[in-house]
Amino acid sequence: MLYIGVDLGTSAVKLLLMDEKGKIKNIVSKEYPLSFPQNGWSEQNPKDWYEQTVLGIKELIKHFDKSQVAGISFGGQMHGLVVLDENDEVIRPAILWNDSRTTKETDYLNNVIGKDKLSQYTANIAFAGFTAPKILWMKENESENFKKISKIMLPKDYIAYKLSNVFCTDVSDASGMLLYDVKNRCWSKEMINICGINENQLANVFESYEVVGTLTKEVAKELNLDAKVKVIAGAGDNAAAAIGTATVGEGKCNISLGTSGTVFIASEKFGVDENNALHSFAHSDGNYHLMGCMLSAASCNKWWIEEILKTNDYNNELNNIEKLGNNKVFFLPYLMGERSPYNDPSARGCFIGMSMDTTREEMSQAVLEGVAFALRDSFEIAKSLGIKIESTKICGGGAKSPIWVKMIANILNIKVERIESEEGPALGGAILAAVGCKEFASVEEAANKIVKVIETIDPDPVLVEKYEIAYRKFAKIYPTVKKLYTELM
Structure with missing residues (x-):
């Protein structure tokens, strides 16, 4: 069928x-x-x-x-x-x-x-x-x-x-x-x-x-x-992308790098983050999930490369990024405001840390790292709730970039699993159709049979340490500039 x-x-x-x-x-x-x-x-x-x-x-x-x-x-x-x-x-x-x-x-x-x-x-x-x-x-x-x-x-x-x-x-x-x-x-x-x-x-x-x-x-x-x-x-x-990446079952995680970016954590039990920085939603497998959502993820990279650098050669721009963990330039990826964890429609993107010797490559790198750091903001909240996450699937257009996936593995300090098909919601929809037509007994059975991991990117302890220092700096930027956003609107 x-x-x-x-x-x-x-x-x-x-x-x-x-x-x-x-x-x-x-x-x-x-x-x-x-x-x-x-x-x-x-x-x-x-x-x-x-x-x-x-x-x-x-x-x-x-x-x-x-x-x-x-x-x-x-x-x-x-x-x-x-x-x-x-x-x-x-x-x-x-x-x-x-x-x-x-x-x-x-x-x-x-x-x-x-x-x-x-x-x-x-x-x-x-x-x-x-x-x-x-x-x-x-x-x-x-x-x-x-x-x-x-x-x-x-x-x-x-x-x-x-x-x-x-x-x-x-x-x-x-x-x-x-x-x-x-x-x-x-x-x-x-x-x-x-x-x-x-x-x-x-x-x-x-x-x-x-x-x-x-x-x-x-x-x-x-x-x-x-x-x-x-x-x-x-x-x-x-939730459909989670099915398409087999993110079903307690503690399973998926990161989506699409127009927006999400950290999706499946749970068999209902739970709420006390500060409501993460969304608490029903999951498409019949259970629940927590989700952090940033409004601009891969769209930040698209904006930077196409609108600012005026090129469509993504590979050339990203392949020149080499000095992971050593960038002095930071980027806040809030081009359309931000949802998780700040809930601030007035927030906007900005670069900070440039000097006369800052290169094009460092700014391109800062865009990718900024998105990854913002994903970690949601990840940190999940960890504070006692949720232990050792690995994550990844999907979305940004998942096709090896350098970006490597950054995420080291910035979040978890294994990142790339899957055979990165079709996310479309595949999840097809799986749900198959389950509805009794092709499989459950969503979990269908997802685990259909979704196949083809590569696991392990964090590098040296890069993890460098990115830990960098993330602590990144985490201070938004609270410092927050009060300026309403004045700039």
Whole structure:
């Protein structure tokens, strides 16, 4: 049988076709536009997602036996606000995860409602990118549109709805809305009241591997697929990536170096960081996870190389980095503000430590190291909770850089495991589809059978010692410059 994984990203949708043994048969990617109507705003048209997904599925399965396609599932960009009216028409462009317009609403939730109450209601506090602050922003600034809302969706769930006509979401993606009671796996009545909405406007919540329905007859005809093809709930992109890297089971860790960066730690038990610096979410394997998320990771490197250095020759720029652990230049990777652990939408990137003899290579190195140091910030919080992590998987575009992976192994002082397929959320979606179609007994069984480690990068004790000193310096920079950010805005 064949299974389709749909990774609905920020810049493109990636579609992956996998057989019942976990072998990847085909991959297709389709891009769509991203708009920034005002400073700090980030929006997309949900219709673009669906149109490109349909085109991508057609291309993906074009040369395969379509009767063998059994299920479709998803990994998708989290937190985005998609709103439909009573006629199922999109009311306004989706407000995305990296949109920072909700500073006022986030402050209200954290400081007026209170972080303790938010944590009690949802296991998390408010971050500018979360969905609930976006709903409050819409209520305050687009009251006529707010009144039209019939359905509130997350990005991937819009695709599921269009395919199956089932209004659904999953536990992992719902966890990032600040509307979901993570501990008890249900919608929070308190947060629903705070946002001025009702539960009928929110989707039915499924476990990530559960079947929500099948393709509608119209969609099946358009895709030339059987209407019995199952649609499985899927997961938020990081939880799906965790499945695609076999980050299931107590203490398993995955680092994602995509547009954003994450430290994802699986847990069989529900737990909350007392300062809420890490997110506490439901996992797509039926358990829970802690996650630190930085808003700019591989995107920092893209910005530096393409926008500043004006080149597309990534290999040439990165291959010249040689003096690991000896860089005097530091970079704060907060190009779009920062989430974990600082929750500071006003934060911005900066270089510090340059002198007349600073080289291009040292600044390129500082960008990579800055992202790795910021990942360690979240890693340190996990360690403070008594979580012992000896190794991590790694995925995302940045994982293709050997020098960056080496830095991460030494800055975090853990073994970093590269896997055979770095397709992350798309592979995780396909695995969830296979589990939903009973190809495997559980998510953990499927992930452990399918995901294969091909290389382990061990930390070098000499570099670990050097980077320990460097990290202690890095950790002092943000607290020192923090007060300047609001003055610079």
